[in-house]
Amino acid sequence: MKEVKSYKKGRIHDVTAKPLAKFLDERGWLCELYRSDEIDAAVMPTMAYISMTQPGVARGPHEHKDQTDYFCFMGPSNFKVYLWDARVDSPSYGVKQVLFAGLDAPMMVVVPPGVVHAYKNVGTENGIVFNGPNRLYAGEGKREPVDETRHEEVAASPFQLD
DSSP, X not given: OOOOSSOEESXXXXXXXXXXXXXXXXXXXXXXXOOTTSSOGGGOOSOOEEEEEOTTOEEEXXXXXXXXXXXXXXXXXXXXXXXXXXOTTSTTTTEEEEEEEESXXXXXXXXXXXXXXXXXXXXXXXXXXXXXXXXXXXXGGGOSOOOOEEOTTOTTOSOOOO
């Protein structure tokens, strides 16, 4: 297959997006991020981290060769999530998918290897994102190369945020 120069809008094969439920009571709220009885063993997180992204700031686009990301966007801000299917053997190769997630639409998004991804805080508050990837960052003891190909600084990249 030839290299994709521009991506068409659509849904990406193997990307999962599921609304997250917040359970409210007088103390605040609780949100289940993942459960082992609802997730494929191949996607099961091996580590977890949270990040804070300031309003107007984007993270990515980048992709992983072997790692699956398990993102949860719950607030207190909103994010525009960009996905591009760069997997030549995928039925949705060449497709770009955009999701809105966060405070107004709490969501879990599973991003498989080879799907280029980015997210941008489109709200007015600092935004918190949880990630539970299925691979350790830099491997056991942080002694391996990082599984990440970054596209942010590539001017002619087809992975542009709007």
